[in-house]
Amino acid sequence: MQTEASWIAGTIVRTEGPEYVVAIDRGKVDVQCVLGRRRLGNRPVVGDKVGIELGEDQRGTINALQPRTSxxxxxxxxxxxxxxxxxxxxxxxxxxxxxxxxxxxxxxxxxxxxxxxxxxxxxxxxxxxxxxxxxxxxxxxxxxxxxxxxxxxxxxxxxxxxxxxxxxxxxxxxxxxxxxxxxxxxxxxxxxxxxxxxxxxxxxxxxxxxxxxxxxxxxxxxxxxxxxxxTPGIREFGLFEVSSEELATLFPDFEPYLESCRYRPCSHTHEPGCAIKSATGTGLEPIRYEGYVRLYEELRELESQRYG
Ligand SMILES: Nc1nc2c(ncn2[C@@H]2O[C@H](COP(=O)(O)OP(=O)(O)OP(=O)(O)O)[C@@H](O)[C@H]2O)c(=O)[nH]1
Ligand SMILES: [Zn+2]
Structure with a gap:
């Protein structure tokens, strides 16, 4: 067993089932790795900075996971x-x-x-x-x-x-x-x-x-x-931890109008005097508004399944 000080810092560049490929030495060397017994907090993914222990067979064990910046x-x-x-x-x-x-x-x-x-x-x-x-x-x-x-x-x-x-x-x-x-x-x-x-x-x-x-x-x-x-292509991308209530704030083009709706909170889907709706076609692109409404309805649906 090596000590923590001897672990080598690397970056996960590929995952293949239970195997991870970790680039070390400024990316010059790829090491085939598996997870060690230590709890890492998260399942490592590509881009993660890790600490590996190198075995005699030149294969590695991932023992540490650096906090992620994103x-x-x-x-x-x-x-x-x-x-x-x-x-x-x-x-x-x-x-x-x-x-x-x-x-x-x-x-x-x-x-x-x-x-x-x-x-x-x-x-x-x-x-x-x-x-x-x-x-x-x-x-x-x-x-x-x-x-x-x-x-x-x-x-x-x-x-x-x-x-x-x-x-x-x-x-x-x-x-x-x-x-x-x-x-x-x-x-x-x-x-x-x-x-x-x-x-x-x-x-x-x-x-x-x-x-x-x-x-x-x-x-x-x-x-x-x-x-x-x-990254692998996907057909659907389910939003994670986004609530229907905050969705409009994640559309940067909606921002100039958000304070001007007559009702607050406003879902911007059906309320009279909605500033987002009335800007659609002038300041706002219809395609963005339509996309918002679809996402909003999907999130509402998920929330009602989750909270009853
Ligand atoms: N006409 C044309 N075909 C392209 C172009 N770029 C890629 N293709 C073709 O599109 C198909 C899919 O390309 P991939 O690079 O495998 O697509 P991908 O997004 O990585 O797909 P996934 O791995 O499933 O996520 C292949 O048949 C490519 O030859 C392009 O600029 N023009
Ligand atoms: Zn509104």
Whole structure:
């Protein structure tokens, strides 16, 4: 048994079932690890800073988990009553990836990620991939989000268009790619890290949806500092610890109007004299308001299941 002083500091860069891959020595060496017997408080995830004990077989045991600076957690699918899943730790920006086509962008899903990032105190940016397939209306969708002040880029992993913008977006930061399955997160990783072997999935020819090729997150260090985490694509992203009451405060574009509703509290769904509703179509984008109402109703539904 080694003493705590001899534990080696590292970062979890990949998880494979019960196995963890921990990068040590400034990311130069990967060590295959398992969890030790010590209680860590949290289940470690990619991005976590850990202390490992190196065995004689050069495999490691994770004995310590550093406090996280941030994490992205969602409600686990199926686990409507409180199951949660932390996707990644210690990132400073969530890069929400959507594709122009195949699959078409889902503003509702984008809004969920933005709400989750804001709730969990992480900056967000948008990356529209497959831009060589973009149609007329797609520019308008980009404009919705750039008007909100989010850094926002359009790229094509296929043609390489926009790669410089992507590199600039990621440089020096700890980013995680999130988004629907099949939007091209892993393809973008391949574009940024051409020397690393990563599996890219084929789209289902009928639905144009991804087939969930990436089943585990993977962290890759950028040459000029910072890193990028590729996370598995999902179809649904259940919000975690967001109440229906606070939802509007997590829509930054609603902020200028929140104090002006006639009734308070106002759910902004049906009340007369609602400032949010009356700003929709003028100062506020209808697509954002519609997204809000859908999320609000979903949260209400969950709350009524939970509290009866
Ligand atoms: N036309 C076009 N196809 C692309 C582009 N980027 C990725 N694809 C294709 O989209 C499909 C899905 O790509 P992936 O990179 O596996 O998508 P993903 O988001 O990582 O998917 P999951 O691992 O399921 O989350 C593959 O067939 C890619 O070849 C692009 O810029 N243009
Ligand atoms: Zn209102």
């Amino acid at each position: 994490e992205i957690t969602r409600a686990a699918s199926g686990g409507r009553r409180g199951g949660t899943k932390t996707i990644v730790a210690n990132i400073d920006r969530l890069v929400v990836v959507a594709s122009a086509q195949e699959p078409p962008p889902r503003p509702g899903l984008i809004d969920r990620y933005l709400v989750a990032a804001r709730k969990q105190g992480i900056a967000a940016a948008l990356c529209f991939n497959k831009w060589e397939l973009a149609k007329g209306g797609d520019e308008a969708l980009r404009a919705v989000y750039s008007k909100l002040g989010y850094p926002e880029i359009a790229v094509s992993a296929k043609t390489g268009e926009g790669l410089e913008d992507l590199e600039r977006l990621l440089r020096g930061r700890q980013s995680a790619f999130v988004g629907h399955s099949g939007v091209g997160k892993t393809s973008l990783m391949r574009l940024i890290f051409p020397d690393i072997e990563l599996r890219v999935g084929a789209l289902n020819p009928n639905t144009h949806k991804g087939k969930h090729t990436t089943t585990h997150s993977q962290l890759l260090a950028l040459p000029q500092g910072g890193y990028v985490v590729d």
